[in-house]
Amino acid sequence: MADPQRTSEPINFVHQDEIWKAHVKLEKDSADAWPNKWGFLTEASKEYKMESEKLKKAVKVELPPNLASQPPTPPEKCIQVGPSPPVPQTTQGLIGWRSAHSHLQLEKPNTMQHGRRSLLKELGWPLEACC
Template sequence: MTTSKTEGKQCNLVNHDEIWKVHINMELESAKSWPQKWGFLTESYNQAMQESSKVTDRILKLELPEHLRTRPPTPPEEYLETTQAFIGWRSAVPGLQLERYGRVQCGKKSFLKELGWALDGCS
């Protein structure tokens, strides 16, 4: 029999079966000896999980600021909301507008004119 890894070479199925058995036995033995060697990790893991559950309880009790709260969902058959409508209602709230610092001013001045240089001074 040939396999894709050893093309042209004979494959001894009995040897492969023995190797597989050795691997399985090693896995079973390591599973049995794990609690004696590494069992202390489970205690620290349980402590960490208890501490994290306390932290998540505190986090869940915090309220979001008003500008981060979401609207309650509406059934789709009543109102189908598009992305444009979602952006539109958010931009209607003064604190959520995109232009926080006023309207964008397009530069109509020339840097060269401000410095008093000739317009053909830079190429």
């Protein structure tokens, strides 16, 4: 289309229409020729989908109990939220007003827990297997 910034040149609407007709004709011709050139891809895709469905039905893999997914723990069991302190009167007081109280802090010091289980012990591998 014509650039709206260039107002010195007159716009030839007939020429613009011919360009648009050529674009539309090219799109239509390409759409008509596509099945002859690339139509085999649709059949191959359908065959692949049918074959993969057959394989999924034939092969049922059950995970061992140690790899099966566990139901999620409800957040209420881990997180306890207490009442908030009163909102400060000034905007300067808003900065860190909840973290100033020790019972409202999100991170508690020295509460990091390390796992008691070892992958090597679960698999029955010797400790030297991991170097």
